[in-house]
Amino acid sequence: xxxxxxxxxxxxxxxxxxxxxxRAEELxxxxxxxxxxxxxxxxxxxxxxxGAVPTMTAAAGATSRLRLGTLVTSxxxxxxxxxxxxxxxxxxxxxxRVTLGVGAGSASADATALGREPWPVRERAxxxxxxxxxxxxxxTQDVTxxxxxxxxxxxxxxxxxCVQRPRIPFAVAATGPRGxxxxxxxGQAWVTTGDPxxxxxxxxxxxxxxxxxxAQLDRLAAACATDAAEGRDADGPRKVLLTxxxxxxxxxxxxxxxxxxxxxxxxxxxxxxxxxxLPDSRFAADQTVFEKIASDALAQL
Numbered sequence: 001x002x003x004x005x006x007x008x009x010x011x012x013x014x015x016x017x018x019x020x021x022x023r024a025e026e027l028x029x030x031x032x033x034x035x036x037x038x039x040x041x042x043x044x045x046x047x048x049x050x051g052a053v054p055t056m057t058a059a060a061g062a063t064s065r066l067r068l069g070t071l072v073t074s075x076x077x078x079x080x081x082x083x084x085x086x087x088x089x090x091x092x093x094x095x096x097r098v099t100l101g102v103g104a105g106s107a108s109a110d111a112t113a114l115g116r117e118p119w120p121v122r123e124r125a126x127x128x129x130x131x132x133x134x135x136x137x138x139x140t141q142d143v144t145x146x147x148x149x150x151x152x153x154x155x156x157x158x159x160x161x162c163v164q165r166p167r168i169p170f171a172v173a174a175t176g177p178r179g180x181x182x183x184x185x186x187g188q189a190w191v192t193t194g195d196p197x198x199x200x201x202x203x204x205x206x207x208x209x210x211x212x213x214x215a216q217l218d219r220l221a222a223a224c225a226t227d228a229a230e231g232r233d234a235d236g237p238r239k240v241l242l243t244x245x246x247x248x249x250x251x252x253x254x255x256x257x258x259x260x261x262x263x264x265x266x267x268x269x270x271x272x273x274x275x276x277x278l279p280d281s282r283f284a285a286d287q288t289v290f291e292k293i294a295s296d297a298l299a300q301l
Contacts (some may be wrong), residue, residue: 001261002271004031006071008040008278009050012255013058020276021059024066031067031099033242035271038077038113043281045109048108053086056211060094067097068271071191071242071273072173075124077114081153084138087168088158096163101137101191104128121240125178126150132172132186139167168206171240175216180223189271192216193245194294208248214267238270244283249279251285257293258300265301293301 006026006118011017024032036052039045056068066091073083091098104125105111107118119127127150134151138144138158146153162168169188174180175195183190198204217239224236239265243250250260251274261272275283277290 001265001269001298001301002263003028003294004032004033004067004240004271004273005276005278006033006035006244006273008044008283009052009055010044010048010278011050012048013050013055017055017114018058018062021066022062024061024276027291029066030271031069031273031296033071033099034150036070036073037079037108038110040131041108046297053090057090057093060097067099067282068074068094069099069171070101071171072101072103073098074109074110075127075150076105076108078131080131080134080138080151081156082287084158085134085193086155087139088160088162091115091168092160097167098164099171099189100135100168101171101173102132103191117293125176128184129178132170132182134184136167136170136186138171155222172237175219177223179221180220181226183220183224183237184226188239190220190236190244191240193242196245199246202245204249206246209248210263210267213246213264217268221294223230239268240273241269242273244275251290251293253289254292254297254300261297262301 007020011020021032034052034055039049052070055289059068086097111118115203118161125197130148130150132144134148134153135234137146138153139162142157142161144156170186171189171191172179172183172187173191174183175192192213194209198208198212201301248260250257264272277283277287278286
């Protein structure tokens, strides 16, 4: 089991931001992820919010072992060509410590920030599939020419390529059948936050949330079985749970977290991601307990 954290990009670098990422490394987290949005929901909408790639670049220079990643990057305001160039650069700067978390996005502020209407659901899924496939090609070839419905590339150079071979790993966030197939085909990891319809229901319980996530795992297994028939890994990608969105109180104590993590390890999860505590938000938690979980919990599993 890996234990990682997600540091929202709200910290000014000269006012404690550097120290947060360095503390994540000191605590032994496997990866520190951050959100890749232009802005996010309340209470963060009208406060500081920085870009993911510059933040991770700074974090790469402030750390030496900690892996860095996005949870998640989407096509809402990204193009595969420019994103791939930034990722190759960041992989080089970090010495091969980058993971790309990627998802389809939603009809959020990111979807309208460039002055257009949000894409219909079907188009969003179509774009996501093309986005991931072209990123895979760009990051594994020196030169790429491709003409797609939504994204194209003409004689695009990606030299010297990724430090990690054949490319940086993808962690694909998906719950629907098309996204699951993308995770099975291109993902080194699959990411879920649970089922929001279950987690946000008035009668939500941890048990019901686990049942819904187990059903997601079954759908992922079915997608992986289909890809295995084409010669891909039958075991599929690693399973990553981004916490903070299910009705569990896993950060109340070390014992509470150990019980939670043991249950999800039993379901087949390989990595659990904890949001770095932020007061006055859904990610509020006791910093002392959080750090105790980071330093002590995995030894108890």
